[in-house]
Structure formats: structure tokens, C-alpha cells
Amino acid sequence: MNCAQTGTRKIQMVDLQTQYQRIKKEIDAGIEEVINSAAFIKGPKVAEFQAHLEQYTGAKHVINVGNGTDALQIALMGLGLQPGDEVITPTFTFIATAEVVALLGLTPVVVDVDWNTMNMDIESVRRAITPKTKAIVPVHLFGQCADMESIMALAEEHHLYVVEDACQAIGAQYTFSNGETKQAGTIGHIGCTSFFPSKNLGCYGDGGAIFTNDDALDARMRAIANHGMVVRYHHDMIGVNSRLDSIQAAVLDAKLPHLDEYIAARQKAAAYYDQAFGNNDKLLIPGRQEHSTHVFHQYTLRVVGADRDQLREGLAERGIPAMIYYPVPLHQQKAYLDPRYKDGDFPVAEKLAACVLSLPMHTELDEEQLAFITSSVLELIR
């Protein structure tokens, strides 16, 4: 028996097919326009989407690139950091955040995260700053901003750059104590996001974007993303080839007007989960970061009074997928093992890696599915 056949739709971590069906006309028209124009690379659609995304985010400049990892790499290249410079990142994140640091010959310095919000812990950042530190890369994990007011203040005090990894948090709003509100990715010197299909604003392939309000950084990063070229076939710096293709821009331009609805749908599903699990002492619902909205790229439970892996298997038997983001912190990854770090150095991240479980989270979850998922979780941990 496959109980996941509630209604007619299978329960998935992300349901991109149903989402597509709802706006098929808009998407298909955009793609067709690109094919008819044959302007596949750097076509008008890319410029249109850039303008719309600048409008939506409030960023002065948006640079579209090939993916979120490239966005992070180009951001760090744009800052002109030198080998040996230290870049602080949380140890509990997706590998891309530290990967680009290491690839550029910079030194990743990892810090622990907060147990409740799972975002970068400020005191740990403060302790990690040395004279070699040049930048902080906060990750807005699972869809809510890190403690950006504290991070920006710390960065200012120590003359550090801040590059936000907003790959999971496009559309999240952060409110400063002076009442000013900014979007994830537009707070630091540079912000990066990803349009990977399952991200909150996902295309139908790879894509990413860089945000900045700084004209000089914009010009530099735009050139770096285009082979270091400012004037055609004149290369002023070493660059890369990283661009959003026109078909992906058309998909994104069709989806962007729906992003706020998508966020609301995720928040509604999250509220259902919160309601079901909030009073259960075997599970901890996601702690909320003060001053930030949560756009729920993931809904991640901490399983503290039951066996996480057994719960996951039990759910799988009922046809309910659940994922572990992330099972191994950066400082315990084989490629990143570093004599400066040993097991136990980042106790919160290590504890999270052992107990987190992300439930299905997307724009198309209906009440029947949510009821089946929540009752299954509660039965399995009883």
C-alpha cells in the first residue's frame, strides 16, 4: 500500500510539475519567444529579467550568472582578495559556500551556528576574526536571514566585506532596528542567489544572480563574469564565463511575478507544520530569527526525542520523502579537513547534523498532504 497517494498527487520534497501546470501559458510563451528570436545568449529576455529583479529586490545592480556557486566565486573575485586572506563562513551549510573560498586560494575559516535559527552565531564570528580576515559570508540558511544587523556592525568595526549567501532566501525581508527593511542579498556589500530548479525562485536548468549597490563592484563583477572583458576582446582581468541563458531568463521572468504567492504558500505549509509539531517535546520546530521573515526554502525539524534516521525510514515506507540538510558540517568533510579543526570544535553544528530532518516543502502542498505528513510523523515518533 502506498499511502502517499493522497488525492491524486504523490508527495514530493518539491513539486515543480504541478507548479508549472499553473503558469504553463506564461512559461511556454516566454520560452517560445526566445526560440523564435534565436537570441539564446545575452538576449533581451536576460536584460528584462535583470530589470524586473532589480525592481523586486531593490538592489541597484543585478548581475545574472550561470549558477549560485559562480555567483559566490565571482563575488569573492570581485573583492580582489589575495591568497591567504581569511573568509569566515558557517560550518553548517551547503558546500558551495566554502568551496569557492578554497578554489580561489583563500582560507575558509568556519564558525559555529545558533541552535535555534541554525544561522551563523555572532559570538563565534567575533572570536574567529584575525588580522588576516577579509570577508564574512553569512548564509541565510533554509530561508531566513542571519543576524545581519550584528554581522554588518561587526564587519564595519573590523573593515570586512560581507557577501551574503542568499541562495535559499530570495524574498526574505530583514528589518533593522532603525525600521529600515531590506531584502536578503541586498544588505551586505554583495549578495548571491541561485535559481537552481528547487530553489524558491527556480529556473528549468542552472542559473544564479549577484546583487550589489556598489557601482565599482558591479562593473568589476560584470566584467569578471564575462571573461574579464570590459571592451570587446580586451581583457583587463582574469575572468570566467558565467551567464544566465535567455531561456532560463524567460522562465524566471514568468515566475518572478508569482514569487510572493510562492512564499506565502510555503509559509502557510510551515504554519501547518508548526501547529502540528509545536507542542511535541520530541521535535523542535525551526526557531525564528528575530527581525527576519522566513521564506521556508526548507522546513527543518530538529528530532531531539526520537531516532531521526528511523523516522526518516518510516516516512519513506509511507511514500513521504524527507531529507537531511546537512549530514556533515564543513569541518568534517574529507576535502576540507584542516588541522586547525577537530571533532567537537563546533558542537552545535555537529549536533544539528545528527538531528535535522527537512520535510516536504513547496508551493503545491495541500491540506490533505500536510495532514498525512504530520500525522505520519507523530505516529512514527510516538
Ligand SMILES: *Cc1c(COP(=O)(O)O)cnc(C)c1O
Ligand atoms: C543552492 C546553494 C548554493 C549553490 O547554488 P547553485 O546554483 O547550485 O550553484 C550555494 N549556497 C547555498 C546555501 C545553496 O543552497
